[in-house]
Amino acid sequence: MRAFGLGFMCALAACQSAEQPVVEVFRPEYQGVQTRLLEGDLVNFLVTMQRARDRQDVIDYAECAAAQYALIRGFGFARQVRTNVVEEGGLWRGDAVYTVSPALPRGLRTIDAEVVVQNCFEKGIPTV
Numbered sequence: 001m002r003a004f005g006l007g008f009m010c011a012l013a014a015c016q017s018a019e020q021p022v023v024e025v026f027r028p029e030y031q032g033v034q035t036r037l038l039e040g041d042l043v044n045f046l047v048t049m050q051r052a053r054d055r056q057d058v059i060d061y062a063e064c065a066a067a068q069y070a071l072i073r074g075f076g077f078a079r080q081v082r083t084n085v086v087e088e089g090g091l092w093r094g095d096a097v098y099t100v101s102p103a104l105p106r107g108l109r110t111i112d113a114e115v116v117v118q119n120c121f122e123k124g125i126p127t128v
Contacts, residue, residue: 033045066096066098078101079098079099
């Protein structure tokens, strides 16, 4: 029994001395949003950030900007028309176009502005 206890302790010590994997913390740097009214209810959002994990982080940033813009203009909804993302030398840029509207628009990529702004706040993503 004593041999079992000693072996178990050695195995436990080996587990504790093994190197722990390095976990990188996501710390994006949001560098701003430019907003341009194109015509009518179409709005263009140009977002810039560094340390994005992938293109989805840039898309999320643009969506947060669109949701806040919709609320500022007195609308409750937005619909994504398109979002283009490019990365060059660690600098990520998003070029997104949304429609904003007071009622839920037709289409698959619609957002409820109040819900999205709250989610952005919880995730630490800035809005307009």
